[in-house]
Amino acid sequence: MECSDDLQRMDIDMIHRFLSEESSWAKGIPLETLKRGMEHSLCFGGWSDGRQIAFARVISDQASFAYLLDVFVLPEFQGHGYSKQLLEFVLRHPALQGLRRFVLVSSNARGLYQQFGFQALGKPETYMEIHRPALYQP
Incomplete structure (x- = not known):
């Protein structure tokens, strides 16, 4: 898989379709x-045979400080190590480099992220949030 951080290369239609x-x-x-x-983030994509198949920002x-989010590999390309390649690139x-804190939220890929040094919050009681999970739902 080829990885890039060139925002102009991102397939916005594919990314939007998957996320939405x-x-x-x-x-x-x-x-x-x-x-x-996307315009206010660092965006990363993965391509196979000229087709974008993975994304993260x-x-x-x-x-x-950094917050990793919107990480995905299209379902038909999962299971081939592409998520690891993308995370290594990111x-x-x-x-x-040299960040004091790098965070993410994941409910189903914790094992993947642990391979890269991410771990459960050391002091979860110090974190607070405003969370609106249904914000985009009608």
């Missing part, structure tokens, strides 16, 4: 919301 229709975390996300989020100040990105 198949993901559990961004179901119904409006296209304009996704585009705005990182929100970061590029100095001390974590090697020059703008994401």
Whole structure:
């Protein structure tokens, strides 16, 4: 798989279709919301035979903090190590080196992320959130 962080290469239609229709975390996300989020994030894609099959993005100040989100490999390409290749590419990105904290939220791929050093929150009682899980639902 070939990986890139070139925003211009991203297949926004495929990304939007997957996130809005198949993901559990961004179901119904409006296209304009996704585009705005991508414009203000580091975006990463994976391609096989010229077709984008994977995506991830990182929100970061590029100095001390980053949040990894929207990570996926299209279902028909899962099970071939592409998620690991994409994560390796993301974590090697020059703008994401020397960070004090790198976080993510995952309910179903914790084993994958643990292979890259992510672990459960050390002090979960210190984290707070405003969470609107059905924000994009009518």
